[in-house]
Amino acid sequence: xxNRINIRKDTSELVKKxxxxxxxxxVLILFALWIIVPFSLVLVTSFKTAAEANSLDFHxxxxxxxxLQGYEAIFNYDTGSAIEGVPLLVMGFFNTLWIILPPTxxxxxxxxxxxxxxxxxxxxxxxxxxxxxxxxxxxxxTILLTPSYIIYNQIGWVDTPLPLMIPGMFGAATCVFFMxxxxxxxxxxxxxxAKLDGMGYFKxxxxxxxxxxxxxxxxxxxxxxxGGYNDYLGPFIYLQSPEMYTLQITLNLLKDVFALKxxxxxxxxxxxSILPTIILYLIAQKYFVEGIATSxxxx
Numbered sequence: 001x002x003n004r005i006n007i008r009k010d011t012s013e014l015v016k017k018x019x020x021x022x023x024x025x026x027v028l029i030l031f032a033l034w035i036i037v038p039f040s041l042v043l044v045t046s047f048k049t050a051a052e053a054n055s056l057d058f059h060x061x062x063x064x065x066x067x068l069q070g071y072e073a074i075f076n077y078d079t080g081s082a083i084e085g086v087p088l089l090v091m092g093f094f095n096t097l098w099i100i101l102p103p104t105x106x107x108x109x110x111x112x113x114x115x116x117x118x119x120x121x122x123x124x125x126x127x128x129x130x131x132x133x134x135x136x137x138x139x140x141x142t143i144l145l146t147p148s149y150i151i152y153n154q155i156g157w158v159d160t161p162l163p164l165m166i167p168g169m170f171g172a173a174t175c176v177f178f179m180x181x182x183x184x185x186x187x188x189x190x191x192x193x194a195k196l197d198g199m200g201y202f203k204x205x206x207x208x209x210x211x212x213x214x215x216x217x218x219x220x221x222x223x224x225x226x227g228g229y230n231d232y233l234g235p236f237i238y239l240q241s242p243e244m245y246t247l248q249i250t251l252n253l254l255k256d257v258f259a260l261k262x263x264x265x266x267x268x269x270x271x272x273s274i275l276p277t278i279i280l281y282l283i284a285q286k287y288f289v290e291g292i293a294t295s296x297x298x299x
Contacts, residue, residue: 028044039274046070046267053263070264074272077265089269091243092250093276099161099235099246100228103168108221111171112213115179116205120191130180137173149237159240168228175220180218183209218284226277247273 045053047066052059075087096100117123118130152163205249210217232248239245245253251269258265 023172042267042270046264046271048264050264053259053267067264070262070266070268071259071272072266073262074254074269077254089247089254089272092245093273095244096229096246096248099164100225100231103165104221104224106169106229107171108175108217108224109171110169111175111220112179112210112217113205114171115176115183116209118176119180119183120186120188120209122203130210133173133176137177137268145233145237152238158238159244161239162236162242163238164228164231168224172224175224178220179213179216182213186212190281222280222284224281229277 003022041060044061047068047070048062049067049069051062052064074089077088118126127198148163149158152158157163190208191204194208199207230248231246232252235246235249239249251273255266258269
């Protein structure tokens with residue numbers, strides 16, 4: 001009798017776990033479709049003809065066959081490019097890279113160095129300064145747009161990439177918070193042993209903290225790169241010369257040219273602009289997930 005009761009309990013628990021797992025998979029599948037379906041439509045439309053894409057009859061698959069007409073139109077459009085013969089989309093891509101790579105790399109270095117100080121060093125007012133740093137995260141960025149523009153305009157930085165580069169080189173509060181949580185999980189005994197061996201603070205940072213935090217650094221670097229890569233408002237406000245337009249501004253210009261008469265070309269430009277971030281994520285996926293998962297955990 002007791003065995004039957006135990007079997008029933010085990011069966012009911014297995015059924016409950018099965019339903020719970022099925023519910024989780026259903027939710028994950030729905031969220032995946034929420035992202036994959038629009039992207040697949042963009043990808044398929046980029047290979048359609050302009051007539052089929054503008055037709056009122058919707059087809060999931062190109063009925064007129066695959067064509068590269070949209071990609072050819074994008075790479076042949078160079079009006080407004082700083083260098084004659086260079087497609088506007090390519091120019092925008094390279095402008096984006098040289099504007100966001102320096103603040104991403106230097107900002108990551110400054111943020112990780114600050115996080116190391118907050119996590120492992122002892123100095124007066126550390127907790128108060130860290131609380132003040134977190135307080136800056138509560139201020140919406142749009143509130144600072146007007147005063148920032150006035151300041152940059154007075155010092156002659158408007159219509160230059162400097163407002164998009166210099167502030168980011170000093171790090172970000174969110175990155176400092178994340179890296180501090182990661183560094184706090186590294187045993188302090190390692191630093192104490194290194195200190196007994198005669199290592200200084202900077203040497204301990206480069207020899208111990210940085211090698212142990214590669215996944216977290218790559219995760220934050222990837223997030224910072226994607227944030228700068230997708231930024232539209234900053235370049236729209238500060239970059240006024242066409243030869244300095246970033247990729248997002250370029251896409252907006254191409255929208256006015258191709259959106260109505262050549263939808264596949266606009267979809268092709270969208271696919272091309274997304275590819276670098278997808279490739280970067282696929283390469284660094286392992287480190288990205290590991291860096292997020294181990295934040296704040298004991299190593």
